[in-house]
Each structure stands twice: as structure tokens, then as C-alpha cells.
Amino acid sequence: MHLTDLDILVTGNPPPCHGGRYFIFVKLTTSNGITGWGEVYAATVGPAAMSAVIGDVFSRHMQGRSPEQVEAMFRAVYSAGFSQRPDPTVMGAFSGLEIACWDIIGKARERPVHALLGGRLGERLRAYTYLYPAPGEDARAFYTSPDRSATAAAVAVARGYTAVKFDPAGPYTIMGGHQPLPEDLATAARFCTEIRGAVGDRADLLFGTHGQFTPSGAIRMAHAIAPSQPLWFEEPVPPDNPAAMAQVARHSPVPIATGERLTTRADFWPLLRDAACGIIQPATGRVGGIWEGRKLAALAETAGAQFAPHLYAGPVEWAANIHLAATCPNTLMVETIETPFHDSLIGGAIRVEEGFITVPDAPGLGIDFDEALARAHPCDSDSLHLEMQPTPYMPGPSDWAGG
DSSP states (O other): OOEEEEEEEEEEOOTTOTTOSEEEEEEEEETTSOEEEEEEOSOSSOHHHHHHHHHHHHHHHTTTSOTTOHHHHHHHHHHTTSOOSOOHHHHHHHHHHHHHHHHHHHHHHTSBHHHHTTOOSOSEEEEEEEOOOOTTOOHHHHHTOHHHHHHHHHHHHHTTOSEEEEOOSOOOBTTOOBOOOHHHHHHHHHHHHHHHHHHTTSSEEEEEOSSOBOHHHHHHHHHHHGGGOOSEEEOOSOTTOHHHHHHHHHHOSSOEEEOTTOOHHHHHHHHHHTTOOSEEOOOTTTTTOHHHHHHHHHHHHHTTOEEOOOOOSOHHHHHHHHHHHTTOTTBOOEEEOOOHHHHHHTTTOSOEETTEEEOOOSSBTOOOOOHHHHHTSBOOOOOOSSOOBSSOOOOSGGGOOOO
């Protein structure tokens, strides 16, 4: 059995677009006709350019090999171009292809992916959700309103969720970290207070940011939100400075979580070595795939850190996260996105029930991917999957309309 063919689907994500503007799915086919599905997370270039990178990685390093050679293929992609360092674009391309390899291996062996990684440690995983506006609700009003977020949190908890994430700290800018204003600190504290009041002790609060602050600014923010006892403060400073993250961790009363924008052990090791975070959040569709993700979880376990796979993508990466997380003793929880489109793309094979996910036992990723539906929603944009504000942060109500 060897890999013969690659198909790339850039699928537009219909409104409300939770999980990004589009999803990049990859379909691999073997010499004996087995197909596997994977997903590439958050391309750093446009979808056409990213598709070209995916095609090059496959033809150069994977085509003709056995899908079981995940370690050898990883080493080739990581090192063959005289790079041998983390590269989010190339490793993102490989990550989606590697996920598809595991789907193939599981189908060929008639075993779920988690059984090939050492076996699941339990039947269910704890799930968490971002707080999103209700259908028809004005997004700008929602993301700037502590009361509306508190209402959404109460709804999520009533559905069984035991953790909710929100990001009230302002826009993300390409200019790097800034100091929060007194108004920013007060707004963040109000969000935490209102949401804590709505959920009581029934749920953890997950305070999200996207590298918005300088180290001293992040420390100020951590102390502002600490009275509501959030479980984590996510990516408080830009991800390119592990020393700054460690500085925040030493002074923050709230545990630090990070990892969405990092790739491979080379990026995560300095953070774990220097106790710069207590929770790692790799995106399986960027970090190097399922096998590299399992190594990361073990590295984090050794450092006393917990594992909480990130998701701002489609349901194929979600399925990969679930199989991986099910095998890790230090798994804390997994992020989820629930929309009818996500559900339909995988035939309702995996769902959140009372705040928990039942780990699938069907072969491979355990999903029934609807290729026809994915193809029926082609991406009609060359925008980036995620984009930062192009100008420095200037405070004002018009600058922030939610994440």
C-alpha cells in the first residue's frame, strides 16, 4: 500500500463562519483504493498559494511512500529543504496530509486512530466552547457586551458545557503587543465578573487573547481578571517571544495557555522548559500532525503541563484532535465548534452531548466525510484564513467587533 493521489478542497464556510472563512481539506488515495481525509489549519498565505504548497509537499516527500511512514515523512518535510526548523506553512501542509495518513492506516487496519496511538484512556472527553452570538444577534453588540456574553455562557452551561471561552480584550494588530488602557482592564474584568455570576461554580472561564499585550501589560491584565478565577489566560503576548511568555507566567495569578500559532516540538520546548505555560494548545492541523502532537503531549506531561487541543477550523481537524486527546493522560479538554455545517460535513459522526464528546470507535478518524457537500461550497475568496488588524491599536468603540 502506498500513497498515489492527492485532492485538495478549499471549502467556503457559510455564515456565521465560525472556524474561519474557509477550510482546507485534503484527500489522499492509496494504491489499493483506500482514501483518507485530513485538514490544514489557518494557512499563512492565500488558499491558492497554500494549495500549491500542499501539492509540493505531497509530491516531493510523500507520494509513493507507505502512509505508515509518518516519522520518515515528517523528517523529510522538516529537514530536506535545508531548513530543519519550525515553518508554519510547510508544516501546516504536512499536518493535514499526515492526518489523512492516519485515517488511511486506521481504515486499512479496521481500527480507530486512537487505538493505534496506545488506546483511549476513557470513553468521553470534556469539551469547551467559545461564546458566540445567537443566530440573528448583532455581532458587534454581542462582542462588546458583558451582559450578552453572560447570557450566552448561561445557555452553554445549561447545555452541559463546563468551560466557556471569550475574548473581550480588543482587536489583534500586526504591530505586536501594547499596554491595555484602564478602560480595557475594566472591561475585561466586567466580562469575567458577569460571566462568573451567570455560571457560578458550574463552569471554568477561559480568558482568550491573541498575543495582544506587552509582558507588563499582560501581567496587569492577569491581575485585573484574577478575582473571577479564570482557568487560563490564553496567549497573553505574541507567540514569537518565549522569554516574554515566561516573564508573564512568573507574575500571573492565572495559568497561562498557548500554542495555537506554534508548530513542532521546537516551538513548544522553550515554553515548557522555562515554565512559560501550564497548558499547551496545539492545533493538530498545523503542529506537525497527530504523531507530532502525541510527542508534544508527552513532553508537556513531563513538564507538568496539561494538553488542550485548539480548534478554529473544520470538523476533520476536530476529529483528529479528539483521537489524539483521548490517548493523553494530561488532556484537560478539547475545543469545539458546533454549527450545522460542521456537523453535516462529517455526517453527525461526532457530537457534543451534555458538554462531553464520546470518542468514536469507527475505523480511521471515525467520520463519514461528505465530499459532495464540501465541493458544493467552493471558496470564492483569496483572503487569509485569519487576519490581523493592519494598524496599531487605537482605543475606541469602532475598533473592535469580536473575534
